Amino acid sequence: MEEPYKPEPGKLLKDIYVPSDLKKLKPEQLQQVCDELREFIIDMVSVHGGHFGASLGVIELTVALHYTYNTPDDKIIWDVGHQAYGHKILTGRREEFHTNRKYQGLSGFPKRSESEYDTFGVGHSSTSISAGLGMAIARDLDKSDKKVVSVIGDGAMTGGMAFEALNNAGALESDMLVVLNDNNMSIDPNVGALKEYLAEITTSKTFNKMRDEIYDLLGHFKSAGDKMRKVASKLERAMTAAITPGALFQALGFKYYGPVDGHNVDALRRHLEDLRTVSGPKLLHIVTVKGKGFAPAEREQTKWHAQSSPFDKITGQPLSASQRSTSQPPKYQDVFGDALVELAEENEDIVAITPAMPSGSSLWPMMNRFPNRAFDVGIAEQHAVTFAAGLATQGKKAFAALYSTFLQRGYDQVIHDVAVQNLPVVFCIDRAGLVGADGPTHHGLYDISYLRALPNMVVSSPMNEQELRDMLYAASKYNNAAWAVRYPRGRSTGMDVRKEFRDVELGKGRIIADGEKVAILSFGPIGNYVLDARTELQKEGITPGHFDMRFAKPLDTELIDHVLSNYDKIITIEDGTKLGGFGSAVAEYVAEQGVAVPVKIMGVPDRIVEHGTQRQLHDEVGIGPDGIIDEVKKAMGVLVE
Incomplete structure (x- = not known):
């Protein structure tokens, strides 16, 4: 059997098996570690596939965190775990990393049963602050001195759960650090007011200049005693509240620091070392570029969120013949996306909603054709479902396109806001069934059971792409109950599909x-x-x-x-x-x-x-x-x- 490809790690990286090895290096060597780690991930993913852009964007942060904190005793919780490739490589899994996302190999996400460095399993988003607060309170009860860092990014701050956790953490005043990795992306570009809010912070020259001066002042006061440092800290808070939207986090009870360059490993290290000595809830706002260090991924961040086929690590061009083929059957998600546009052409009441997945759910055709009738609501499944319900109350035919595993996050709303009120929302449930390399956090296994239990709910699934088109047509005309149409990840059968729609009789096989x-x-x-x-x-x-x-x-x-x-x-x-x-x-x-x-x-x-x-x-x-x-x-x- 042929040995799997394993890239040769760089001069420094080859001797780093666990974070204690990283700590043996001098601070001025950390940039070289970052360069070698980034090259190693590009080499590996170019052959074996996997998530890509997000991990490249947090290389410097990953190195700085493991250099500064004493993991695994100190706890680092990663949000949207596809950011954590560098973390896995630095924590004992470099030699096995070629098995990442492969059958019986390493998971593509942090996984508690895989390593003591993986403090919390994270395949979905917006969970890190809640989990981190739980760990911080447990530490307080145990009277230990462990540090807790929650890294939230890749769009996860748009999830309401993150703000629920911030609100609670600020009130409890437990010592923890939240690192906001602001790259303006989830899989697709971030949407909503929060995106503009953070952009205002990062582009405010007045604030940035004032922030730097205050931060320098705090540094000078380090040797002047606690009283002077407290005065400087109060000055910082007052000025921040007056001139920057960072006041949102301050209002929630967090000391706000940033924005800082997330690709300057030395600056990150110094900020983290300083923040170790600051008690209470803190938020460090770093600005990064998704796909950093790989030009094609920086240019087309959505496309390079993940790669499943081999590619040239210099040009980014695919090496797989199958990826170049134009004869493959369409994906089920694309059959859905095209059918929805056709239905919307005939029915002006049709609207579409997706929680941060216009690419994954193939809603871009609808969003491009009918921009006023298609909505990306961010990573907010609960809101997506109730938003659809509100549209339905006013006679709109709302198609809510969600992955099966993500619809679970809006289940309470499916019950109370849709089923109880008998609103004819259409749930287009993508990635239903076993999804493959993303594993247990993404398998769509439970939607049949959890939806079948509800009154006023039709649960259907087509055997092929023709049936999918016809079911969507039937659902678009049905107003007596909600209708769920589930379909899997991957390609359809390749059958000849007729252009016209035909009705599917309700409840008939x-x-x-x-x-x-x-x-x-x-x-x-x-x-x-x-x-x-x-x-x-x-x-x-x-x-x-x-x-x-x-x-x-x-x-x-x-x-x-x-x-x-x-x-x-x-x-x-x-x-x-x-x-x-x-x-x-x-x-x-x-x-x-x-x-x-x-x-x-x-x-x-x-x-x-x-x-x-x-x-x-x-x-x-x-x-x-x-x-x-x-x-x-x-x-x-x-x-x-």
């Missing part, structure tokens, strides 16, 4: 193929594995029936009755948790009929599934074609090896 003895009821694109499995089974004279159910709620009970009358056993399959999902719905109905037809539920088991390719994970949990073949044979009484 379709017969793919009748058969004998065993009926397979599939929900969503996982049904394409059933097609593959059935082809192989037919070679052995085994012909199960196959039914594309389309709806987990309402169920097509007529079609299930047909199955109960003609088959001895039922197998259900879904790309979601087995608990409470589509299979459970079928089993509940069969039990209610009092019919002695066994139901085998195939889905994701009740455990955390790690990362890998989608196919690897489907096979691991037994819902790939081979797993389907085995289950059909068992149901038929055929011996399985």
Whole structure:
């Protein structure tokens, strides 16, 4: 077996295995470490893929933090964990970093079970200040002297939870540092008033000059005793409140410092060393460039948020033939995005909402065609759902495009603001099912279960891109309840798609193929594995029936009755948790009929599934074609090896 590519670390980096090794260096050597660390990440990702721009933007901060603080005793919590590649490499995982995001390899995000340096698991955003405050209060209760640093950036400050935590932390007055990594980006450019607020700070020449003078003054007063330092600190707070929007953080109870250049490692080190001696809640505002040090990533930050295929580490040009191919089927998200524009052309009441994912959810076509009817609300899923509900109360047809894993963050609003009020919001649920290399924080496994439990909610999933287009059309005309349409990450089937839309009858599935003895009821694109499995089974004279159910709620009970009358056993399959999902719905109905037809539920088991390719994970949990073949044979009484 060929050895995986491992780039050679630089002269200084090769001897840094843990932060204590970094601390052996002189301060003037840290810039070289940064350069070598940045080059190592570019080398690695150019071959193996992974998140990219965010980690390049915090190289200097990462080095300065681990040089200044005594990790792992001191706690560093990373928000939106794709910033943490440099952190992982400096904390004992350089030799294994080629396995990053690969099956059974390192996670692409900080993970507590992976390293003692990963203090908190972070795949989603806006959690670091809350978690950091919890650690700080625990430290206070234990009467220890650990330091706590929460690094929040890449758009995470637009999440409401971050401000809830700031408000609480300021009131509790526990000693902690928040580093605001201000790069004006999440995956797409940041939006909203906060973006303008921070921009005003960073471009105010008057404030910057005054800030520098006050900071120098504080430095001179270090040897003059606590009383003089307190006077200088009061002067700083008063002047800051008078002339800068940094007063927002001061009003929340934080001492504000910044903005400072996030790519000057020596300045960062000095600021961090100084702030170690300042008690209470503090916020250091640093300004960085996402993709720093790799020109293509600096120019096109959204495109270079992450890379899945090899690229030339000098030019950025793709090396993968598949990436250059124009014959690949479209991604499901793009099928959705194009269909939405077509529907919006015909229905002026259609509006679209996404929480900071116009690229990931393919809403850019809608935003470009109808800029007044498409809204990026920032990393704010709760707000996105209730915003959609408010639009729906006024007769607008709101399409809320969210990843399945992110919709979880707005679940209370789905219940209280949509379902209870019976508002016909359309939830377009992307990345449903096992998503692959992003792993457990991003798998979309629970939406069928958590939505099926709600009144006034339709739960559907297309088997292919034609059905996706038609379901969106049907949902755009349906006003009796909310309608959820779920579809997976990745490419569609490549089928020939007709241009015109056709209605999909609510709660009605379709017969793919009748058969004998065993009926397979599939929900969503996982049904394409059933097609593959059935082809192989037919070679052995085994012909199960196959039914594309389309709806987990309402169920097509007529079609299930047909199955109960003609088959001895039922197998259900879904790309979601087995608990409470589509299979459970079928089993509940069969039990209610009092019919002695066994139901085998195939889905994701009740455990955390790690990362890998989608196919690897489907096979691991037994819902790939081979797993389907085995289950059909068992149901038929055929011996399985």
